[in-house]
Amino acid sequence: MEVITVANNKGGVGKTMQCYQLSCHLASKGHKVLVIDLDSQANLSSTFNLQIHRTLIPEWLIGDVSIEDVMVPSEGKGDIHKNITVIPSSRHMANLSKLLILSEAEIRKEAGRKERLMKRRLEQAEGMFDYVVIDTPPMLGDELIMALVASRKIFIPTQAQDYSIDGLEELMDTFEIIKETENPQLEFSIIPSMVNTRRKIERQRLEELAQSFNITPPIRNLVQMQESISMRKPICKMGKKSKGRADYSELWESLNL
Numbered sequence: 001m002e003v004i005t006v007a008n009n010k011g012g013v014g015k016t017m018q019c020y021q022l023s024c025h026l027a028s029k030g031h032k033v034l035v036i037d038l039d040s041q042a043n044l045s046s047t048f049n050l051q052i053h054r055t056l057i058p059e060w061l062i063g064d065v066s067i068e069d070v071m072v073p074s075e076g077k078g079d080i081h082k083n084i085t086v087i088p089s090s091r092h093m094a095n096l097s098k099l100l101i102l103s104e105a106e107i108r109k110e111a112g113r114k115e116r117l118m119k120r121r122l123e124q125a126e127g128m129f130d131y132v133v134i135d136t137p138p139m140l141g142d143e144l145i146m147a148l149v150a151s152r153k154i155f156i157p158t159q160a161q162d163y164s165i166d167g168l169e170e171l172m173d174t175f176e177i178i179k180e181t182e183n184p185q186l187e188f189s190i191i192p193s194m195v196n197t198r199r200k201i202e203r204q205r206l207e208e209l210a211q212s213f214n215i216t217p218p219i220r221n222l223v224q225m226q227e228s229i230s231m232r233k234p235i236c237k238m239g240k241k242s243k244g245r246a247d248y249s250e251l252w253e254s255l256n257l
């Protein structure tokens, strides 16, 4: 079971888009996928047609409920959905920090540190899924740290714009700390997202980014990508001439997925 977290503390860079397209791509190849939405905005959950009143993710993480109590089959037609199970979010996700403080003593006894909770809980899913895809909120908080400790890979969507590139430094520092302390196997990929390749400035930023990091092929800014979300139709199911489908095919190939 390979765990992949999609993260960037900057908002609106295409994390949820990436999670949706990645989960659907893996499911379309016949893999069993568990999707975990750790963002209280619950955008990924709604894209899978799962609007729930109250998520029990905080209770699951601290060990009060089992994984079966938080998992829901994905809603939708077709083979893809049969292969996807979701742990949906809701705004109650915001209770996590409070619960972590209240349960500090039990957590220390059972998992050592709160950062290890997600890893510990995912042991219950071992053998049930081939992949776990985790969407995270736009901040360097408990959710993100726990997800990184539990993951093999972190995918970092980033825009080819000044502020996005500056913001990467903070995330990369967090990545390095987790790698050195809790998870030496953690690997990262920087994925240029929502890129407008017609703009010279963005092409330049992309080149600069490539000088500092090993970046993947970019995903362009395309109206079709927004349609994919509003129609709940993954890009891998769009027509063969679709530019978005072509971008994502190239991306998944470069990542051996």
Ligand SMILES: Nc1ncnc2c1ncn2[C@@H]1O[C@H](COP(=O)(O)OP(=O)(O)OP(=O)(O)O)[C@@H](O)[C@H]1O
Binding pocket: 010, 011, 012, 013, 014, 015, 016, 017, 018, 039, 041, 043, 136, 137, 138, 193, 194, 195, 219, 220, 221, 222, 223, 225, 226, 229
């Ligand atoms: N390649 C793309 N082309 C065009 N629009 C896109 C693309 N990727 C994402 N978008 C749109 O940009 C907006 C932000 O994307 P998304 O919600 O995936 O970002 P996010 O990083 O998850 O945001 P947040 O930090 O709020 O969770 C959405 O409206 C989405 O449909």
Ligand SMILES: [Mg+2]
Binding pocket: 015, 016, 017, 039, 043, 135, 136
């Ligand atoms: Mg999001």
